Amino acid sequence: MTRQIVAKASEVAPGTSKVVTVKGREIGLFNLDGGYFALANRCPHAGGPLCQGRIVALVQSEGPGHYRLARQQEFLRCPWHGWEFDIRTGQSWCDPNSTRARAFKVSVEPGATLVKGPYVAETFAVSV
Numbered sequence: 001m002t003r004q005i006v007a008k009a010s011e012v013a014p015g016t017s018k019v020v021t022v023k024g025r026e027i028g029l030f031n032l033d034g035g036y037f038a039l040a041n042r043c044p045h046a047g048g049p050l051c052q053g054r055i056v057a058l059v060q061s062e063g064p065g066h067y068r069l070a071r072q073q074e075f076l077r078c079p080w081h082g083w084e085f086d087i088r089t090g091q092s093w094c095d096p097n098s099t100r101a102r103a104f105k106v107s108v109e110p111g112a113t114l115v116k117g118p119y120v121a122e123t124f125a126v127s128v
C-alpha cells in the first residue's frame with residue numbers, strides 16, 4: 001500500500017483513537033503514549049467495526065480469584081463479540097496463532113516534509 005497522509009498528529013491525543021477512510025477503507029489510528037499505530041476497522045472474527053471498540057488493558061491471572069491489569073490501554077475489544085487485539089500488532093489475544101487484525105505502518109512527519117512549498121493562500125473576491 002502506498003503512503004497516505006491521514007491526519008495531524010494532534011488529532012489523536014495519547015490514549016485515544018480516530019477512524020479515517022483511506023481509499024474507501026476505514027482504518028483506526030491509535031496513540032499509545034506518543035506511539036502511533038493503525039488497524040483495519042474490520043474485525044477478523046466476523047467483520048465487526050473493531051476500531052469502534054473500547055481500548056482496554058490486558059487482564060492476567062495466576063489463578064482463580066486473582067487478576068491484575070497489565071499493558072494499560074494497549075488492547076482493543078471488538079464491540080460485537082468482545083475479542084481482544086493487541087493494538088501494537090493486531091494480534092488476537094484469544095487466538096494468537098491464526099487470527100490477526102490487519103495492521104498498517106504509521107509514521108509521523110513534519111508537514112513541510114510531506115507537502116512542499118511554496119504555499120499559496122486561497123483567496124476569495126469580496127465586495128463591500
Ligand code: FES
Nearest residue numbers: 043046048078081
Ligand atoms: S466481529 Fe469482532 S469479535 Fe466478533
